[in-house]
Amino acid sequence: MSSFQDLRIVDNFYQTSLFFPMPTVIISTLCEDGMTNLGPYSLVQPYYVAGKDYYAMLLCCRNSSNTAQNILRNGKCAINFIDDKPKTFKEAVKLSWPGDTPAEKMAKCKYKLEKSLIEKETGEVRPLILTDAPQVIECTWIRELDGADGDRAGQLDGYEGPYRDFNGITSKFGAHFILRVDKILMKKKYRDAIINGVKARDFPPLPIDYGYRDSKNFWYHRRSGMRAELLQVREASLDSVQYAADRADDKIKFTDEALMTILGVPRVFLSLVLKGCVEWARENNVDLITEEHMKIINDKRSKEKQK
Incomplete structure (x- = not known):
């Protein structure tokens, strides 16, 4: 007899049918009028990590969201990691309500913003980034992959097929974006730790969230003590x-x-x-x-x- 029980798989299975740990990030994008829009996301992860002449992240999101529409329009975004303070996470949850316009969201936003380092260095207009973020990944959507360069902003009630397999509009209401990593920005204390060797105390306090549950709450936990487990090495002759x-x-x-x-x-x-x-x-x-x-x-x- 199995020690497990079957659980029916339903939509948004990662939060309705699993306890799935995820990062919490704020993705900043550029609106048509040049305003920076902020949206909280968890379905973001490394995609190309080696073996190519560039590195990439993957973002999965609703294709009618302000974030998706802005990426479809101009391809620029920044992935801002937030700390695990309750007031910081509460602000992220406030930004998550679907349907709010960028102007409505940003008018109430308490996050401090500053210019992109790429914009400071090159003059290229980029989304603003979170001043208090421990680390930021500045990205550009690789729209030529999977033929996604034909996908356009403007469809807010769902896109009709045919759909892309892995990049661009991938379903009636969904989108996946493969984002080239243009620059990684990091606060000095964390940058120094990576360069000089990481100890338990050096990890930034990043939240781990488990998504929206019970039609009421977003659940997350704060960083506790870090533990290092030594890799058992098998040496060849x-x-x-x-x-x-x-x-x-x-x-x-x-x-x-x-x-x-x-x-x-x-x-x-x-x-x-x-x-x-x-x-x-x-x-x-x-x-x-x-x-x-x-x-x-x-x-x-x-x-x-x-x-």
Whole structure:
């Protein structure tokens, strides 16, 4: 006999049929008149994280929302993460009522806003961002994916098909937007932590929410103590890693000490790691990769540390 019971799956299953933990963000977009609109969202996540010449986030939302209509119109948005203070979350909930015009919402909004860093640097008009956000992702919708460049703003009562598979208008009332990450902005204390090494005290106090339930409340919890769980490393033998390294390139070689630093790399990723090391060596005119070189290669934040 199973220890579980079946629960019927209904619309908005992530909050009606599950306890599904999600981030809470405020997405800022540009209206036709240049006003910044703010909308709270949880269905947002990393999409392209590696292997392309850009990175991307994915946003799922109602296609008639102010946010969706603005993205369809000009493609610009910013994903603003908020802290977990009750007054901050209460303000996010106030912004969530469907049907309010941007002017109606923004007239009562208490969030402090400032210019986008991209706008400050380039002059390109972008949505304002939240001054008190621990971190912000400035984005541009990649409208050419999935043929979504034909999708247009203006249909507030639902879109007729055919629909896109994964980008643009994906159903009568739904939309998905693949958003290229243009810039990640972060408050200094959190940026320093990522560059210099994160400890439990360094994580920003971000809320985790479970959505709208009981036709009454949005539920969320605040950050409690962070816990680190050590990854159990399975080390390969030096001989097996050396065998793979010898076949990575016929000219660029590794010292034993260099290879010792990657014995814990899972076998399925070893070829990719070695290829990355070889590419770095070519770019830096290195024929023999040493342990010191590996430290530089492995430190993705080495450039920031040199500043």
